[in-house]
Amino acid sequence: MGNTRESMKEVAVDIVNLTKCYGDFTALSDVSLDIRDNEFFTLLGPSGCGKTTLLRTVAGFENVTEGAILLYGEDIANLPPNKRPVNTVFQQYALFPHMDVMQNVLFGLLRLGQDAASARARVGEVLEMVQLGGFAHRLPGQLSGGQQQRVALARALAPNPKVLLLDEPLSALDLKLRQAVRLELQQLQRDTGITFIFVTHDQEEALTMSDRIAVIAEGRVQQVGTARDIYEAPINKFVADFIGETNLIMVQVLGLADGNATCLLPGGGKCTCPAAQGAIAGEGHISVRPERVGFAEPDAGVMSGQVARLVYLGTDMHVDVTLVDGETITVRTQNSTGSYIPPVGENVGLTFEQGAARLLVD
Amino acid sequence: MARNNDMRWFPGFSVTTLLCLFLLYAPLIIVAVYSFNDSKSITNWGGFSLRWYADVFWGVEAPRFRAAAINSFIIAISAAITSTIIATMAATAMLRAGRFRGKTFSFALINLPLMVPEIVTAVASLIFFSAIGFTTGILTILIAHIVFCIPFAYLPIAARMQGIDDLYEQAAMDLYATRLQTFRLILLPLMAPGIISGFLLAFIISLDDFIITNFVKGAGIETLPTAIFGSVKQGIKPNIMAISTLLLAVSVVFVTLSWLVGRIGQKQQQTATNGGE
Numbered sequence: 001m002g003n004t005r006e007s008m009k010e011v012a013v014d015i016v017n018l019t020k021c022y023g024d025f026t027a028l029s030d031v032s033l034d035i036r037d038n039e040f041f042t043l044l045g046p047s048g049c050g051k052t053t054l055l056r057t058v059a060g061f062e063n064v065t066e067g068a069i070l071l072y073g074e075d076i077a078n079l080p081p082n083k084r085p086v087n088t089v090f091q092q093y094a095l096f097p098h099m100d101v102m103q104n105v106l107f108g109l110l111r112l113g114q115d116a117a118s119a120r121a122r123v124g125e126v127l128e129m130v131q132l133g134g135f136a137h138r139l140p141g142q143l144s145g146g147q148q149q150r151v152a153l154a155r156a157l158a159p160n161p162k163v164l165l166l167d168e169p170l171s172a173l174d175l176k177l178r179q180a181v182r183l184e185l186q187q188l189q190r191d192t193g194i195t196f197i198f199v200t201h202d203q204e205e206a207l208t209m210s211d212r213i214a215v216i217a218e219g220r221v222q223q224v225g226t227a228r229d230i231y232e233a234p235i236n237k238f239v240a241d242f243i244g245e246t247n248l249i250m251v252q253v254l255g256l257a258d259g260n261a262t263c264l265l266p267g268g269g270k271c272t273c274p275a276a277q278g279a280i281a282g283e284g285h286i287s288v289r290p291e292r293v294g295f296a297e298p299d300a301g302v303m304s305g306q307v308a309r310l311v312y313l314g315t316d317m318h319v320d321v322t323l324v325d326g327e328t329i330t331v332r333t334q335n336s337t338g339s340y341i342p343p344v345g346e347n348v349g350l351t352f353e354q355g356a357a358r359l360l361v362d
Numbered sequence: 363m364a365r366n367n368d369m370r371w372f373p374g375f376s377v378t379t380l381l382c383l384f385l386l387y388a389p390l391i392i393v394a395v396y397s398f399n400d401s402k403s404i405t406n407w408g409g410f411s412l413r414w415y416a417d418v419f420w421g422v423e424a425p426r427f428r429a430a431a432i433n434s435f436i437i438a439i440s441a442a443i444t445s446t447i448i449a450t451m452a453a454t455a456m457l458r459a460g461r462f463r464g465k466t467f468s469f470a471l472i473n474l475p476l477m478v479p480e481i482v483t484a485v486a487s488l489i490f491f492s493a494i495g496f497t498t499g500i501l502t503i504l505i506a507h508i509v510f511c512i513p514f515a516y517l518p519i520a521a522r523m524q525g526i527d528d529l530y531e532q533a534a535m536d537l538y539a540t541r542l543q544t545f546r547l548i549l550l551p552l553m554a555p556g557i558i559s560g561f562l563l564a565f566i567i568s569l570d571d572f573i574i575t576n577f578v579k580g581a582g583i584e585t586l587p588t589a590i591f592g593s594v595k596q597g598i599k600p601n602i603m604a605i606s607t608l609l610l611a612v613s614v615v616f617v618t619l620s621w622l623v624g625r626i627g628q629k630q631q632q633t634a635t636n637g638g639e
Contacts, residue, residue, distance in 0.1 A: 061532055081535040094533040098551045107547075108537035159538065 009036040010072070012195040013058060013163055018067035020053055020219075027053045029219040031067070035163075035197060036212075040189045042198045044206040045216035046242065051199045054216070055165050058197065059088045071162060082111070086163040087156035091171060093148045095140035101127070101151050102136040108159040126154040129188065146177050153185075157192065166198045170205065182209055203243050207231065215239050235276045236361040240287035247288045247329050253281045253359060261359040266325045269302040273357035285360050290318070290332035292356035295340055301349030305329065307342050317341055321348060390610065397603035404598055414604035423593060427605060430589035433500060434569055437585060441507035442515070442565035448508070449515035449564075450557055454549070457523045458531075473517075475510045483510065484577035491578060498580030506578050507568045514567045515560035518624060522556025523549075555623050562620035566613050 013035040020028040028050045035041045043051040056062045058069055060081030069077045076084050087108065095104050102123055109119035127133055130150040140148055149169060156164055170178045170185075186209045189196045200206055206213050207227040215222040215230060215238075223235045234240035237248060251263035254270075261275040263286055273286060298304050303323060311318035312335075319331040319341065329350060333339045342348050369375060397415070401408025418427060452472055456465065475483065487506045491498055530552065534544040550557075572587040579588060586609060593602055 059536060061536075081532070082538045082540060086536075088533070088536045090529060090533060092527075092529060094527070094529040096530060096533070096548060107534070107539070111538035111543065155537070 009038060011035070011070075012037045012039065012072060013197065014068075014070035014073075015054075015058075016068040016070065018054070018057065018069065019065045020050075020057060020062060021065045027219055028057070031216075031219075031221055033214055033221060033224065035195060038193050038195055040186065040196045040198065040209060040211045042200060042206040042210035042213045043216055044200055044203060044213050044243075047201055049216045050219040051201075051216045052167055055088075055167055055197060055199045058163070059086060059165050060084050085159075085161055086165055087159060087161040088165040088167065089149075089152045089156045089169045091168045093140075093152040093169075093172075095148055095151055095155070097140055100137050100139050101132065101143075101154075104140070104151060105155045105158050108155065112159055122158055123154075126158045129157070129191075130154045145172055145174075146181070149173060149181070153188070157188075157194070161194065163195045163197060166196060168200055169198075170200075171202070178205075185209065207243070215242065217242070233274070233276070233358065234287060234360065235278070237285055237287075240358075240360055245290055245330065245332075247290060247293070248285045248360075249288065249327070249329070251284055251286050251359070253279070253284045256281050263357075263359060265303055266323055266327060267303050267305075271302050271352060271357055273352075273359055274355065275359035276361050278361045279359045280361075284362055286357045287360055288329075288352055288357045290330040291316075292353040293329065293331045294351045294353065295331065295333075295342060296349035296351045298347040298349050301351040303329070304347065304349045307344050307346045307348060310341070310344060321350060393603050394607045394610065396600065397607040399600055399603075402600065404600055404603070414600045415608075417601040418604050418608070421601060423601065426584065427586070427589055430584040430586045433503075433583060434586040437500065437504050437507055438565050438568040440504055441511050441568040442561050444508045445511035445564045446515045446519075446557060446561040449512050449519050449560055450553070452512070452516055453520040453523050453553075454545070457520060458528065458549075473513045476513045480510075480573045484574040487574060488577045498578055498583075500583055502578040502580065503575055503583065503585065506574050507571065510571070510574060511564035511568050515564040518559040518563060518620070519553065519556040522553055522559070522624075526552050555626055559620045559624045562616045562623070566616045566620075570609075570613065 011034045013033075015031055015033045015035075018028055018031040019026065031050075031054060043054060045051045053062060057064050057077075060076070060079060060083075064077050067077070068075050071084070071086070096107070099107070102120075105123045105126060106119055109122055110116070114122070123136070124133075127136060130153055132147060132150050132154065135143065135147065135151075140151065143151065149172070152169065166185075170181055173181060182205060185196075185198075198206075198209065207230075210227060212224060212226055213230050214224045217238050223230055223239045225233070230239060230243055234243060234246075240246045241248065249265065251265055253261050253263055253275075255262045256275055256279070259275055259277075260272055261279065261281075261284075262270065262272045263284070264270055271286075295301075305321040305323040307319055308322045308328065309318075309320040311320070315335055317333050317335050319333060321329045321331060323329060331350070333341055335341075396404060396407075398410050398412065399406075399408055400411035400413065418424065449472075452468075456469060456472075483506075487502075487509075488498075491502050496502055526549070530548050531544050534548045535541075539547065570587060571585075572591065575585050576588050576591070579585065584592065586605070590602060590605060590609075593599070
């Protein structure tokens with residue numbers, strides 16, 4: 001849904017062939033992204049992948065080694081942070097400890113030259129927006145982590161930035177709070193219409209909140225797409241493995257035609273499945289999500305093996321099946337009365353749901 | 363179990379402690395107590411009296427002491443203000459300019475006066491002033507005091523600044539503050555406890571200094587320590603004990619203040635960082 005809704009929109013932030021080096025270390029390598037107006041865009045990747053560096057180059061805290069950052073068409077790559085109409089919510093919030101909530105949120109407005117009266121009115125408005133109406137005269141040290149996080153959000157939203165940058169703002173909160181704040185944050189983005197660039201290493205956070213996600217690893221953009229694109233049509237092994245759980249199965253690609261691949265599976269079975277753009281013939285990997293593998297009679301499926309282990313997960317059951325070549329395939333089945341769960345030691349056949357398997361770029 | 367490691371159970375602990383405390387504080391206590399002695403003797407107790415304090419303020423030597431005290435305070439305040447400003451700038455450069463060539467060397471240079479024997483600095487200053495044809499007087503004392511006060515002001519300021527995450531400055535810049543506004547509105551208030559602490563320390567170091575002052579003061583100018591030394595040369599009278607006790611009281615007050623300010627700063631910093639967890 002995000003894709004169609006957003007695809008018509010103007011580009012808010014256009015990152016063009018951005019490279020960032022620290023001495024010999026390349027933190028970002030030829031990154032190009034277009035983030036659209038009014039989009040909730042997430043940079044997702046493991047720690048150290050360069051996602052925070054990318055955010056900091058947009059904020060202006062890091063200079064770029066090569067490339068351009070266009071904000072609604074204007075190159076901002078060489079502007080200092082105070083000249084960029086973007087605001088940041090920091091991971092550790094960075095609330096000024098010697099100022100109360102009101103002064104913290106006022107800070108940006110006053111620096112922009114707003115008169116005190118209208119600035120105060122605006123502060124009242126954003127504090128209501130983050131449900132902190134009664135806290136204007138508290139010091140940051142007197143607030144809980146969740147409240148501080150809201151103040152940081154209010155402070156960054158108050159000057160009505162063209163783009164809001166959020167650097168893992170939920171990582172310091174406990175799990176329950178984090179889940180509640182996710183929804184609020186998404187709602188806030190819809191209400192304000194401000195473009196959000198959100199950095200996280202938490203794939204669940206990324207999947208639930210974002211219009212689009214850029215998966216980043218080792219300083220490179222691996223894939224950009226909606227949550228569904230990335231989960232269901234990962235482009236390469238890294239994305240398939242990083243987002244959710246998957247079975248990566250080594251196959252021989254016998255033929256490629258019209259975006260479909262015919263693969264020889266371990267054990268001699270064959271399957272035809274969609275191939276990611278750029279996948280090549282020869283040796284390769286397919287990805288199959290555990291919930292999309294089913295059981296069949298031994299020899300009736302595309303592969304067969306023996307049940308090695310059952311892992312009880314509450315709503316679901318993980319069934320580890322060892323194939324003849326020693327590889328393990330995980331099957332995820334619902335723990336409902338209707339579903340068949342084979343006992344350990346049983347010989348089973350495995351089937352893939354229609355479109356479940358996907359040939360990846362290695 | 364923790365007892366085995368407790369310092370207090372080490373053999374000789376209490377004896378050592380008592381000996382140290384005695385050597386450190388017995389002379390001071392004796393001076394303070396005998397400053398209230400009604401007798402002219404400095405060893406025999408003749409009853410409680412404030413006569414030597416009255417003597418300090420209104421006695422024969424009072425004008426000399428008063429002039430010296432005024433000089434001392436003018437010099438100490440000026441030297442403390444100037445060295446605190448320099449130390450603040452130095453700390454900002456050392457801790458907020460990233461890595462630069464000669465950083466370690468600069469740090470050593472700032473703190474060198476702590477290491478150089480005072481008598482060497484005193485002689486060198488005197489030679490320097492006379493070489494450039496500077497008339498010794500209150501100005502030479504002031505310049506010399508500013509120089510040796512810098513490291514004393516620098517240490518608490520730098521220590522405080524080290525504890526301030528530069529994230530606050532980034533946040534300020536992100537919220538459209540210029541570099542100067544960031545310094546004035548964010549860094550300076552957060553550093554304030556360190557700066558005050560550094561100022562108080564510099565003040566007391568300047569107020570107490572004798573050796574360097576004595577070399578560079580020139581004829582006719584006295585500070586309190588040199589005036590006291592001048593009087594002692596003519597024999598120790600109980601009024602010296604009174605004035606020494608007064609100086610001691612001022613020192614204690616300032617050092618305590620410096621410590622208190624430092625502690626308040628630390629608490630503020632703790633709540634600021636703990637809150638973020």
